[in-house]
Amino acid sequence: MNFERLTAVGVAALATVFLVAVLAAGGAAGTDVTLTVSVVDQDGDPTGNVEVIATWEAEDDETRTATGTTASNGKVFLDVPENATVDLDIDDDTYIRNRPLTVEGASESDVELAVSRSGTATVSVVDTEDRPQADARVQIRDGSRTVDSGRTDDSGAFASSRLERGTYTVRVVKPGFFEATQEVTVSREADASVEIERGTVVLDLRVFDDHFDPPEEIETGAIRVESSVYNAEVTITEGDVSLNVPVNVDYSVDVVKDGYDAGAERISVGESAVSANVTAQRTSTLSVTPGNERVLVGETTRVTVRNAYDEPVEGATVEVDGTEVGETDDGGELAVAIDAAGEREVVATDGDVTSEPVVIVGVDEDGDANETDDANGTNDSDETDDAGETDDGSPGFGVAAAIAALLGAAAVGVKRVRGAA
Structure with a gap:
């Protein structure tokens, strides 16, 4: 055997091995099988000239199709992937199926596809x-x-x-x-x-504030009930509301009460009486209460931050004149230092909620609540000139001194009158 012949034999052998390996490794996964589809009408008779559509999902998640038209004997051959899940349907002006026929684990087989006019x-x-x-x-x-x-x-x-x-x-x-x-x-x-006939049913509602555990009844206020066919606002009586509403309607229901958020709830009413709970919570607010409204400069006062339920708020941020000074403790309190005379604006924030400002007045040791001048420590509003006169030109005794002088003069006059008597 010469070299060329040996080479040819070797190449052929390698090709055979390669083909076997391909089939063993993955060739089976791509093997097609033929479905022999027989289309029959409602009487079981074969139906020709009907387009049949086979649909399946490929390994790449793409939808694949195969189509064919039946012969006069009602049969058509469609090649589909082996073991695939295949839906069979038709496209025809005369015949129809309400839904496809599903073939699980497709294999070489005969399939009957029934259609109807x-x-x-x-x-x-x-x-x-x-x-x-x-x-x-x-x-x-x-x-x-x-x-x-x-x-x-x-x-x-x-x-x-x-x-x-x-x-x-x-x-x-x-x-x-x-x-x-x-x-x-x-x-x-x-x-x-x-x-169809119009109708109503009873809708019974109980109203609760679910801030509490367990929830507490909301005994006053009103309930607003809205839908495409019915709208009403009904007064709450001791926590309850009862009304007749149209059947088969989805309603939006919310509590209408001062200080409460209008958070709508969805209640579906069919053709039987419905009992349901409606919940609401007070509008989120913060309040700041100072221990003292007037504080000596250099001293501190405790402020308390409370929510809409008058409960202390832990971790609320407190600011004085726009500057953060700390967070409240588990009792809702924080010691706030007053470092200057005059009005100091205090605000608390918790999340997205900010309190209304409150004012604490810083007071000097002499009882003066006005801010002093940094240069000489004198009061800007009571500052006198070198001649001892006030800004308006009057003697610099001030109002208090003038009143004292008048009282003294009156006393002297009374003494003289008694002496003369």
């Missing part, structure tokens, strides 16, 4: 006085499964999509009306009328 139904919804009802929700159901749904138009009508011909249950619901159901036969072009 298509039809439609137009459902007209009226009330007990034969008035058309727009925006009513219509469901066409096959057993427990909804095959089509939508809402009535301004004329009270809903036109279905194409469906398999047969008998269905039509369910109609509209806020303020009792639910109505009726059997409807879908034919080539069917028409049906469904009547």
Whole structure:
């Protein structure tokens, strides 16, 4: 055997090994199988010239399809991935399926795909006085499964999509009306009328402040109830509210009371009486209470920060004249130093809530609450000139001295009168 022949044999052997390795490693995962699909009508007869669509999800999460048209014997061959989950449906002007046929773990096999002639139904919804009802929700159901749904138009009508011909249950619901159901036969072009009746049920509400544990009743105020068909504001009586409301409605309910946030809650009312709890909390506020409203300069006073429930707030930030001076302790308190005479504005903040400012007056040892001049320590408002006169030119005794002088003169006069007597 010469060298060239040995080389050829070696190449062939390597190619064979490579092919076997590929098939063993991953070739099976990409193997296609053929589904032999037989399309039959409602009588079981084969149906030709119908386009069949196979759909599956590939390994790359992309949706793949294969299509084919049935022959006169109703059969079509579709290649799909082995072991894939495949949905089979049709696209045809005469025949239809309400939902695809699912084939689990596809393999070389025969599959029967039943189809039906298509039809439609137009459902007209009226009330007990034969008035058309727009925006009513219509469901066409096959057993427990909804095959089509939508809402009535301004004329009270809903036109279905194409469906398999047969008998269905039509369910109609509209806020303020009792639910109505009726059997409807879908034919080539069917028409049906469904009547719905207005109705109300009792809605009982109990009102609580859930800031507390357990929640405490809110005994006064009002409850606001709103929806697309009903709106009312009802007074709370000893924590309770009872009212008649339209059926099959979702309501927005909130507490209306001074000092409380209007936080709406959603309550769904069907066709039976409903009892529900409504909760609310006071609007978040902070208040600052100083231990003293007048404080000697250089001394401290304790301020207390409380929330809307008059509870001490721990960790609230306290500022004096815009400068942070500390945080409150677990009793809601902080010692605040007053380092200058005059009005000092104190504000507390907790999260997004800031208190109204309060004023603490710094007072000098001589009782003066006015701020002093840094240069000479004198009071700007009482400053005198070199001649001893005040800014307005009057003698520099001041008001108090003048009053004392008058009282002294009066006393001397009285003494003289007594001496003369």
